[in-house]
Amino acid sequence: GEGSRIDLSMFESTVSWLTQPITHTVTFKKKVTRRGNTHEFFAPVSVYETKNGYVYIAIGNDRQWETITKLPGFESLYKKEYERNAGRIADVENLNRAINTITRTFTTEALIELFHKATIPISKVNTIEEVVEDPYVKxxxxxxxxxxxxxxxxxxxxxxxxxxxxxxxxxxSFPPRFGEHNEEVYGGLLGYSSEQLQGLKEKGII
Incomplete structure (x- = not known):
């Protein structure tokens, strides 16, 4: 086979993540606004506070929502109008506040264990200190x-x-200080003599 040149900029890489916003704006002429950690089409999806930190919960279908309303401590979330995703989206602010009130009564660890047993998507929101101690990152x-x-x-x-x-x-290697490698570069690589280097210094060139 033959290799091919790949040009990949940071800007293009970032824009590629705007999958839904670009389609909605260009194709459907829909104004896209900032949504924080929530999702436009599914609810509840957001970051919620716990006794000792934060978790991210993502409910992607009505079956998962039904499961969460049957978990110990979460029964009060059940409402007929919340049975379908559209109903939860319509009242998402009140829904998120209600969930936050409940999650604050759990530790992060207890909440993750509870949700994992129920196969509901959840993840701990790590601090930077916790990220750098991660066994894969460290x-x-x-x-x-x-x-x-x-x-x-x-x-x-x-x-x-x-x-x-x-x-x-x-x-x-540590980033060089201003002019730190002048002698090495000018003298070693370019062959300038000590007298020439001194002359450049006196003239303020280096």
């Missing part, structure tokens, strides 16, 4: 050490770990 963090101060900077892991990063144990 070993893939990048590091760079300042040779002058000894400060070690931790950086987010890349989306793909290259062979180069593996060969350096995910350690990067």
């Amino acid at each position: 070993p893939n963090l990048l590091r760079a050490k300042d040779p002058k101060t000894g400060l070690e900077v931790t950086l987010a892991p890349p989306p793909y770990t290259t062979d180069f990063l593996k060969s350096t144990q995910r350690t990067l």
Whole structure:
């Protein structure tokens, strides 16, 4: 086979996530507004507070909703008008407030266990401290050490770990200070003499 050139910009990658908003705006001439963590077509879908943090709950069909209304502590959510997704969407603000009132009485861990047993989609909302301690994230963090101060900077892991990063144990060289490598570059790579370098310094060129 033959390889092909791939041009992939950060901007294009970000825009590609606007699947529904672009279709609704261009095709159906519908004004799209910010929705926070909610979903335009399904409810309840949002972030809810717990005793010790936050969880994200995503109900995608009426069967899941029926299940949640039968869970211990959630029975009060049942309403005839909520049996269908359209009814929940129509009253989503009141619905989310009611759910939040209930989830605050549970710890994150207890709520996740309860929902998992009922096969209802739920996830913990992690803090940054918890993210970096994740067993998948932690070993893939990048590091760079300042040779002058000894400060070690931790950086987010890349989306793909290259062979180069593996060969350096995910350690990067520290960004150079202004003019730090002048002698190495001008003298070593370009062959400038010490006198020439000094002349450039005196003229304010480097």
